[in-house]
Amino acid sequence: MSDSPPPIAAVQTTNLSREFGDMKALSNLTLTVQRGDLFGFIGSNGAGKTTTLRILATFLTPTSGKAEVLGYDVVRDADRVRHLIGYMPDFFGVYKEMEVTEYLDFFGACYKIPSAQRDKTVADVLELVGLTEKKGFLIGALSRGMQQRLGLARVLIHDPQLLLLDEPASGLDPRARIEMMAILQELQRMGKTIIISSHILSELQTLCNRCAIIERGQLIYSGPIRGVEAGVTEGRSFWVRAGCPPATARELLLARTETRQIEIKEDRLKVFVEDPRIDGSYIAETLVGAGVRLLELREDEIGLEEVFLRVTEGATQ
Numbered sequence: 001m002s003d004s005p006p007p008i009a010a011v012q013t014t015n016l017s018r019e020f021g022d023m024k025a026l027s028n029l030t031l032t033v034q035r036g037d038l039f040g041f042i043g044s045n046g047a048g049k050t051t052t053l054r055i056l057a058t059f060l061t062p063t064s065g066k067a068e069v070l071g072y073d074v075v076r077d078a079d080r081v082r083h084l085i086g087y088m089p090d091f092f093g094v095y096k097e098m099e100v101t102e103y104l105d106f107f108g109a110c111y112k113i114p115s116a117q118r119d120k121t122v123a124d125v126l127e128l129v130g131l132t133e134k135k136g137f138l139i140g141a142l143s144r145g146m147q148q149r150l151g152l153a154r155v156l157i158h159d160p161q162l163l164l165l166d167e168p169a170s171g172l173d174p175r176a177r178i179e180m181m182a183i184l185q186e187l188q189r190m191g192k193t194i195i196i197s198s199h200i201l202s203e204l205q206t207l208c209n210r211c212a213i214i215e216r217g218q219l220i221y222s223g224p225i226r227g228v229e230a231g232v233t234e235g236r237s238f239w240v241r242a243g244c245p246p247a248t249a250r251e252l253l254l255a256r257t258e259t260r261q262i263e264i265k266e267d268r269l270k271v272f273v274e275d276p277r278i279d280g281s282y283i284a285e286t287l288v289g290a291g292v293r294l295l296e297l298r299e300d301e302i303g304l305e306e307v308f309l310r311v312t313e314g315a316t317q
C-alpha cells in the first residue's frame with residue numbers, strides 16, 4: 001500500500017493563541033480549512049474572529065501556537081503567504097476621490113503586475129464583481145454594496161488562492177448582501193478557498209459548506225454547517241410592527257404559506273417562518289400590498305449562545 005501524503009490544507013492552525021496584555025483574545029485554536037471550502041467563521045462581537053484573520057493575513061503574530069496557509073508558516077514564510085491570500089479587513093479606507101479603475105490599477109502595481117497586463121487584470125476582476133459599468137466612476141459615488149464589491153475586486157487582483165473576508169456583508173442591505181453572496185459562490189466555483197466571518201449565523205447558513213463557531217477566543221464547533229443548522233432551523237423569526245391592529249396584521253400574514261406561527265406581543269408580532277431560507281421581504285410585501293404601513297421589520301437574531309448550547313448538546317448526546 002502506498003502512503004500518499006495527506007493533502008495540504010488551505011489553513012491549518014494548531015493551538016493558536018494571542019494575548020493582548022491580560023486579555024486572551026484567542027486560546028488554543030486548532031482548526032482546519034480544506035482547499036475549496038467556503039468556510040463560515042462565526043462568533044459574536046469580541047469572539048476573536050478578526051484576531052484570527054489578522055494572524056492568517058500575517059498582520060499580527062501569535063503569542064503561541066502556529067498557523068499555516070497552504071503549508072507555509074504565517075510567521076516564518078510571511079512573504080509567501082501574502083501572495084497566496086487576499087485579505088479584506090472589516091474596515092478599509094476607500095479613496096473616495098479616486099476612480100474605480102485607477103484604484104485597482106494602483107493595487108495591481110503594488111503587486112508588481114506588469115503594466116501591459118494590468119488593464120486586462122483590472123477588467124477581469126471588475127467583471128467578476130459586476131462593476132464593469134462603474135469603471136469610470138469616482139469611488140465616493142458608489143453605493144456601500146458597490147464599495148464592498150470593489151474591496152473584493154481589490155483583493156482578487158493578484159489572483160490569490162485563499163480569501164480572508166472579515167464581515168464583508170455587514171451593513172449591507174439585503175439585496176447587496178445577496179449580490180455579495182452570489183459572487184462568493186462564483187469564486188468558490190472557480191476553485192478559490194474562502195473564509196468569511198460574521199456575527200450573524202443566518203447570514204452564512206445557506207452560503208457555506210463548513211463552519212467554525214468561536215466564543216471568547218475558544219472553538220465551540222467546527223464541521224459541516226448542516227450540524228449547526230439542525231440546531232437553529234426551528235428558530236427563525238421576525239419582529240413586526242404595523243400601522244394597523246396587530247390582529248389584522250396577524251390575519252394577513254397567516255394567510256401566507258411562508259408563515260408558520262405568529263405570537264402577538266403588545267403592539268408587535270413575532271412571526272415564525274417555515275423555512276430558514278425565507279427572509280422578511282414577504283412580510284413587507286404582504287402588509288404593504290394590503291395598504292398597511294410597515295413601522296418595523298427586523299429579524300429576531302437567535303443568540304449565538306443559544307445556538308452553541310443546542311449544537312453542543314447535540315454533540316454530547
Ligand SMILES: Nc1ncnc2c1ncn2[C@@H]1O[C@H](COP(=O)(O)OP(=O)(O)O)[C@@H](O)[C@H]1O
Nearest residue numbers: 020023025043044045046047048049050051052
Ligand atoms: N489590538 C488590541 N488590543 C487589545 N485588545 C484587543 C486588540 N484587538 C482585539 N482585542 C480584543 O480581543 C478580543 C477579540 O477581538 P476580535 O478578534 O476583534 O473579535 P471579533 O472580530 O470576533 O469581534 C476582544 O475582546 C478585543 O477587545
Ligand SMILES: [Mg+2]
Nearest residue numbers: 049050051090
Ligand atoms: Mg471583528
